[in-house]
Amino acid sequence: MNVREQLTGYLFILPAVTLIAVFGIFPIGYAFYMSMRRWRVVDRGFVGLANYEKALGDWMGALLFAAGFVILLVAYMVWDGLSRNRESNPWLRRGLPWLLVAISLVSIVTGWNRMQAAGDPRFLNTLPVTFYYAIGSVPVQLIVSLVLAYILFQKIRGQEVFRMIFFLPYVTPVIATALVFRTIFSPRETSIANRFLTFIGMDPQKWLFEPRPFLEVMFGIKLQGFLAGPSMALVAIIAFGVWTFVGYNTVIFLAGLGNIPKEVYEAAEIDGANQWQLFRHITVPLLSPVTFYLSLIGIIGTFKAFNHIFVMQEPSARGTVVTTSVFIYNTFFKAAQFGYATTAAILLLGIILFLTFVQTKIFGERVFYG
Amino acid sequence: MADTAQSMETIRGKSIPVARTPGPPLSRTVAYAIMYAILILGAIVAMLPFFWMLSASLMTYGETATRKWLPSVPQFANYVEAWTEANFSKYFMNSVIITATTVAGQLTTSILAAYAFARIRFKGRELIFGILLSTMMIPAMVTMIPNFIVIRGDIIPLPGGTWLNTLQGITVPYMASVFSIFLLRQFFAQIPWELWDAARIDGANHLRFLIQIVLPMSKAPIFTVFIFAFIGAWNDFLWPLLVTTKDTWRPLMVGLWTFATEAGPETQLMMAGAVIAIIPIVILYFLTQKQYTEGIATSGLKG
Numbered sequence: 289m290n291v292r293e294q295l296t297g298y299l300f301i302l303p304a305v306t307l308i309a310v311f312g313i314f315p316i317g318y319a320f321y322m323s324m325r326r327w328r329v330v331d332r333g334f335v336g337l338a339n340y341e342k343a344l345g346d347w348m349g350a351l352l353f354a355a356g357f358v359i360l361l362v363a364y365m366v367w368d369g370l371s372r373n374r375e376s377n378p379w380l381r382r383g384l385p386w387l388l389v390a391i392s393l394v395s396i397v398t399g400w401n402r403m404q405a406a407g408d409p410r411f412l413n414t415l416p417v418t419f420y421y422a423i424g425s426v427p428v429q430l431i432v433s434l435v436l437a438y439i440l441f442q443k444i445r446g447q448e449v450f451r452m453i454f455f456l457p458y459v460t461p462v463i464a465t466a467l468v469f470r471t472i473f474s475p476r477e478t479s480i481a482n483r484f485l486t487f488i489g490m491d492p493q494k495w496l497f498e499p500r501p502f503l504e505v506m507f508g509i510k511l512q513g514f515l516a517g518p519s520m521a522l523v524a525i526i527a528f529g530v531w532t533f534v535g536y537n538t539v540i541f542l543a544g545l546g547n548i549p550k551e552v553y554e555a556a557e558i559d560g561a562n563q564w565q566l567f568r569h570i571t572v573p574l575l576s577p578v579t580f581y582l583s584l585i586g587i588i589g590t591f592k593a594f595n596h597i598f599v600m601q602e603p604s605a606r607g608t609v610v611t612t613s614v615f616i617y618n619t620f621f622k623a624a625q626f627g628y629a630t631t632a633a634i635l636l637l638g639i640i641l642f643l644t645f646v647q648t649k650i651f652g653e654r655v656f657y658g
Numbered sequence: 659m660a661d662t663a664q665s666m667e668t669i670r671g672k673s674i675p676v677a678r679t680p681g682p683p684l685s686r687t688v689a690y691a692i693m694y695a696i697l698i699l700g701a702i703v704a705m706l707p708f709f710w711m712l713s714a715s716l717m718t719y720g721e722t723a724t725r726k727w728l729p730s731v732p733q734f735a736n737y738v739e740a741w742t743e744a745n746f747s748k749y750f751m752n753s754v755i756i757t758a759t760t761v762a763g764q765l766t767t768s769i770l771a772a773y774a775f776a777r778i779r780f781k782g783r784e785l786i787f788g789i790l791l792s793t794m795m796i797p798a799m800v801t802m803i804p805n806f807i808v809i810r811g812d813i814i815p816l817p818g819g820t821w822l823n824t825l826q827g828i829t830v831p832y833m834a835s836v837f838s839i840f841l842l843r844q845f846f847a848q849i850p851w852e853l854w855d856a857a858r859i860d861g862a863n864h865l866r867f868l869i870q871i872v873l874p875m876s877k878a879p880i881f882t883v884f885i886f887a888f889i890g891a892w893n894d895f896l897w898p899l900l901v902t903t904k905d906t907w908r909p910l911m912v913g914l915w916t917f918a919t920e921a922g923p924e925t926q927l928m929m930a931g932a933v934i935a936i937i938p939i940v941i942l943y944f945l946t947q948k949q950y951t952e953g954i955a956t957s958g959l960k961g
Binding site: 293294296297298300301303304305307308310311312313314315316318319322432435436439440442444446450451452453454455456457459460461462463464465467468469470471472476478480483531534535536539540542543563588591592594595598599612613616617620621626629630633634636637640641644 | 689690693694696697700701703704705706707708710711714722723724725766767768770771773774775778779780781783786789790793795796797798799800801802803804805806807808813830831833834836839863864865889892893895896900911914915918925928929931932933935936939940943944947950951954955956
C-alpha cells in the first residue's frame with residue numbers, strides 16, 4: 289500500500305462520505321441530543337429524559353412492554369434450537385416455547401396498561417395503529433403476490449405484460465396515486481368504493497372519514513380496546529398499501545421461484561405428486577426464506593411508511609390513521625415541538641432496529657432453501 | 659384418463675425420461691381458465707385507479723360526482739387549465755431541474771466512491787463501507803428534523819444564509835446514495851484485474867482507468883442506478899414538502915399536494931395534475947422495465 293494509492297482512495301470517497309456523514313450520520317446523534325431538550329422551534333435548554341417520560345408515561349411499563357417482545361424473540365430461538373435437536377425431551381420442546389410466549393404476552397399487556405395509564409395517548413395510540421396497518425397489509429399482500437407469481441411462473445402467455453401491469457402501481461408516484469385513492473374511497477355515494485358496495489347490495493360507507501372500527505361497521509362485531517381492530521379509514525389506507533406493494537412482492541417471489549432447481553419438481557412429479565402437492569410441499573417451503581424476508585421488509589416498511597398515509601388522512605378519521613411516522617411529522621411540523629418529535633423518532637428508530645435485529649437473527653440462522 | 663395411463667406406462671417401461679405429465683386435457687383447460695381469470699382480475703384491480711385517474715381528468719366538474727365511468731365529451735381543456743392556471747407547468751419544470759441535478763450529483767459521487775471501495779486499497783476501507791451500509795436502515799423520520807435545522811442554516815453557516823426554498827436545499831442531501839454505491843461496487847469488483855495492470859503499464863492512473871475503461875464497460879449497472887435515482891428523485895415528497903414554502907422551487911409532487919388541499923373540490927384538475935405527474939415515470943418505466951425489475955429482483959434478494 290503506497291501513500292499515493294491511499295490518498296486517491298480517500299479522495300474518491302470524500303464527496304459521498306462527506307454528504308452521508310452530514311445528512312445521514314450526524315443527524316442521528318443530533319436527534320438524540322434534541323430529544324433531551326425542550327425545543328419548540330428554538331432551543332430552550334436541557335430537560336433530560338422528560339420528553340421520553342412524557343411519551344411513555346411509566347418506565348417500568350415501557351420496560352415490561354419492550355421485554356415482552358425480546359422474550360417473544362427468545363421463544364422463537366428456543367423453539368428453533370430445540371426442534372433441530374431430536375434428542376431433546378418432547379415435553380420441553382413443545383412446552384418451553386409456549387410458556388415463553390405466554391410470559392411475553394403477560395409482560396406486553398401489563399407494560400402496555402401501565403404505559404397507557406400515564407403516557408401520552410396521542411403517541412401511544414400510534415403503536416396499535418401501525419400494528420394494525422402492518423398486520424392488515426403484509427399477510428394479504430404476501431398471499432396475493434405469491435399466487436400471482438406462481439401463476440406467472442407457469443410459462444403463461446402474456447407473462448411479461450401481466451408482470452408489467454402488476455408492477456406499475458409500485459413505480460408511479462405515491463402522491464398521485466394516493467390522491468386518486470382519496471377520491472375512490474371518498475364518502476360520496478358515487479365514489480368507486482361505494483359504487484361497488486351498492487353493487488353487491490350493501491350500504492355506502494364514509495371510508496376515509498370513518499373513525500369507527502371496520503369490524504363494527506361492516507359486520508356489527510363490537511369489541512373493546514385493542515381487539516376492536518382498524519378503523520374503516522385505516523382499512524382504506526391498507527387497501528392502498530396492498531395495491532402498491534403486490535407488484536413488488538410478485539417480482540421478488542418470481543425471482544425466488546426461478547431459484548428453485550427444476551430437478552426437485554421433476555423428481556416429485558415422477559413420484560406422482562399433483563399440482564397442489566407440488567405447490568404445498570415444494571414451492572411453499574423452498575420459498576420460505578423469501579417469504580420471511582418480504583414479511584420483515586414489509587413490517588419495517590409499515591413503520592417507515594408516511595407519504596400515502598399523510599395524503600389519505602382526513603381530520604374526521606381522528607387518531608385512527610395516525611401511524612408513528614405521521615405523528616412525528618405532525619408533532620414536528622404542525623405543532624412545532626422539535627424536541628418531542630425527535631423523541632418519538634428515536635423511539636421509532638428503536639423499534640426499527642429491533643425488527644432489523646430480528647430479521648438478521650432469523651436469516652443468520654436459516655440457511656437458504658431452509 | 660387415457661393420458662395418465664399412458665404416462666404411467668412410460669414410467670414403468672423406463673423409456674425416455676418423462677417430461678411434465680400433461681394431465682387430462684379438460685382439467686388442464688379448466689386450470690388455465692382459472693389462472694387467467696385470476697390474472698385478469700388482478701390486472702383490472704391494478705389498472706382501475708389509473709383508468710379512473712385518466713377518465714376523471716377528462717370529465718367536467720359535475721361529471722366527477724356522478725356514477726359515470728367515462729366523460730360524455732372529453733374535456734381536454736382541463737389539462738390546459740391545470741398546466742397554465744394551476745401552475746403545474748412551473749412545478750413540472752422545477753421537478754425536471756431538481757431530478758436532473760440530484761441524479762447527476764448522485765451518479766458522480768456514487769461512481770467515484772463505488773470504484774474506490776471496489777478497487778483501491780486504503781486503510782479503513784471495509785469499516786467505512788460497513789458504517790455507510792448500516793445507515794441504510796435509519797428511517798427518514800429520524801434524520802429529517804436535524805436535516806431541516808441544518809438546511810435552515812441554524813447549525814453550520816451556509817453560503818447564502820438559509821437553504822430553505824432553494825435548489826441546493828432540496829437536492830444536496832440526496833446527492834449521495836449508499837444504495838447506488840452498493841449496487842455499483844458489486845459490478846466494479848468483478849472487472850478483471852488484468853485490465854488495470856495493463857492500463858497501469860500504459861501509464862494510466864485510477865481516474866483515467868475509471869473514465870476510459872470502467873465506465874464504458876458498466877453501462878448496464880449505471881443505467882440501473884440512473885433509473886432508481888430518477889424515480890426516487892421524481893417521486894420524492896416529504897423532504898421538498900419541508901423545505902419549500904413558496905412556489906419558487908416547489909416540485910410537482912408537493913405542488914400536486916398543495917393544489918389538492920387548497921383547491922379542494924376541483925377533482926378533474928387534480929386528476930389532470932396527477933396524470934402530468936406520473937407520465938414521465940410511466941414512459942421511463944415502459945422503456946426500461948426489464949432493467950428496472952431485474953435490478954429490484956437482484957438487489958431485493960440480496961437485501
